[in-house]
Amino acid sequence: MQNKPFLYTSLSPALFHLYDLSDSVVVIIDVFRATSTIAAAMYNGAAKIIPVADVDECKRIGAELGCITAGERDGKVIEGLQYGNSPAEYPRDFIDGKTLVLTTTNGTKLLHMAVERGAAEVVTGSFPNLSAVCEHLVKLNKNVILGCSAWKDRFNLEDTLFAGAVISRIKDHFTIHCDSSLMAEQMYQLHQHDMYQFIRHTTHWHRLAAYGLEKDLEFCVTEDAANVLVTYKNGELVAG
Amino acid sequence: MQNKPFLYTSLSPALFHLYDLSDSVVVIIDVFRATSTIAAAMYNGAAKIIPVADVDECKRIGAELGCITAGERDGKVIEGLQYGNSPAEYPRDFIDGKTLVLTTTNGTKLLHMAVERGAAEVVTGSFPNLSAVCEHLVKLNKNVILGCSAWKDRFNLEDTLFAGAVISRIKDHFTIHCDSSLMAEQMYQLHQHDMYQFIRHTTHWHRLAAYGLEKDLEFCVTEDAANVLVTYKNGELVAG
Numbered sequence: 001m002q003n004k005p006f007l008y009t010s011l012s013p014a015l016f017h018l019y020d021l022s023d024s025v026v027v028i029i030d031v032f033r034a035t036s037t038i039a040a041a042m043y044n045g046a047a048k049i050i051p052v053a054d055v056d057e058c059k060r061i062g063a064e065l066g067c068i069t070a071g072e073r074d075g076k077v078i079e080g081l082q083y084g085n086s087p088a089e090y091p092r093d094f095i096d097g098k099t100l101v102l103t104t105t106n107g108t109k110l111l112h113m114a115v116e117r118g119a120a121e122v123v124t125g126s127f128p129n130l131s132a133v134c135e136h137l138v139k140l141n142k143n144v145i146l147g148c149s150a151w152k153d154r155f156n157l158e159d160t161l162f163a164g165a166v167i168s169r170i171k172d173h174f175t176i177h178c179d180s181s182l183m184a185e186q187m188y189q190l191h192q193h194d195m196y197q198f199i200r201h202t203t204h205w206h207r208l209a210a211y212g213l214e215k216d217l218e219f220c221v222t223e224d225a226a227n228v229l230v231t232y233k234n235g236e237l238v239a240g
Numbered sequence: 241m242q243n244k245p246f247l248y249t250s251l252s253p254a255l256f257h258l259y260d261l262s263d264s265v266v267v268i269i270d271v272f273r274a275t276s277t278i279a280a281a282m283y284n285g286a287a288k289i290i291p292v293a294d295v296d297e298c299k300r301i302g303a304e305l306g307c308i309t310a311g312e313r314d315g316k317v318i319e320g321l322q323y324g325n326s327p328a329e330y331p332r333d334f335i336d337g338k339t340l341v342l343t344t345t346n347g348t349k350l351l352h353m354a355v356e357r358g359a360a361e362v363v364t365g366s367f368p369n370l371s372a373v374c375e376h377l378v379k380l381n382k383n384v385i386l387g388c389s390a391w392k393d394r395f396n397l398e399d400t401l402f403a404g405a406v407i408s409r410i411k412d413h414f415t416i417h418c419d420s421s422l423m424a425e426q427m428y429q430l431h432q433h434d435m436y437q438f439i440r441h442t443t444h445w446h447r448l449a450a451y452g453l454e455k456d457l458e459f460c461v462t463e464d465a466a467n468v469l470v471t472y473k474n475g476e477l478v479a480g
Contacts, residue, residue, distance in 0.1 A: 011251065154419070
């Protein structure tokens, strides 16, 4: 009876080393905005997304494969790249069937850490693909690490809230002895009905709203707005 | 008008490097049980408390000064030391006027980090001395870092709840742009009236209640049960 797999929440890449990844699936969470944009682009038919940490690598791969390059710093498209990190930039009539090379900071860093540390499987998650992530985790029946990308290693609320959303949906299927998970679940339950208002109090909102990204940020906390499972395989994010 | 000092909450020693300590006062928080026991012993008249990380150092200083040695591992007094890490072991008729050398793990580690990194001032805090800490921070009018000792670097709820209690009392005097602080405050507000019940859900409760320490743990979350300011000066914790 008590053979449920474990679930832990890592609140920052600087805490990620505390968790054993062997035989575990890691969910990379970067709500504002990498894993939300990834969900949107995949949902709209992107063939694959190659996440890279480095701008030069992004340009090199883009030139090599003749594919779309994207990345932002301080709310602007990086010089030499073509597109930004907004989910609104990737509608179906643009991205369907295409390959995207995306450079992000916090999310990509954690994703590469998970791969290097031998996670059995890596998926990306945010509110737009909440149900797809939850259904997959329940079906897999493996240990789960919910990995918040945070902001320059600092705890952030939006990633924590998504971890809480996952936990509040799937907790009956897992053994959870983890204060981070308990806190995340309670914060989500506290704010699930005032999410659009509450995220206005986060530090990341203040950082990004200054660039006029309010609509983007609201999309990023909209449940199942782009409900597709995204898995990392051989250096690429693919649907399913 | 907008000249309020900053306040940040560091949720783990593994995140502590992210915060600038210069010209800041650091509050070391280790609710279960180091900073609660420290408050109790100081409130009951201890002359001073010398916190050390190492058991051998504890024995050496104890022998040198002829003072009381204390420390626990796994809920038992460490072999070769005299007392444990329970606030109940230090009533006035025992500790008044005496010096205590105390070895703890999580709290002492963070305290020494704060000193090494040049904090302007270091105080210890837990629910039993909540008001004394808050009044001091408001009076000082310096930047504040609330430092949660956590458990082996893992986020814990009891330290976070104390940070939240401080924030909810003194936030009007500080500039707070910090998701950790916002979360801590909300978790405290959510549980301030069911604290004795809620702490039964934390991982640390399960660890320590197995040793029959329930009464201890309840004392540790009782506001102003030993309301004394405790400051670290020249290697010693002293009252005031």
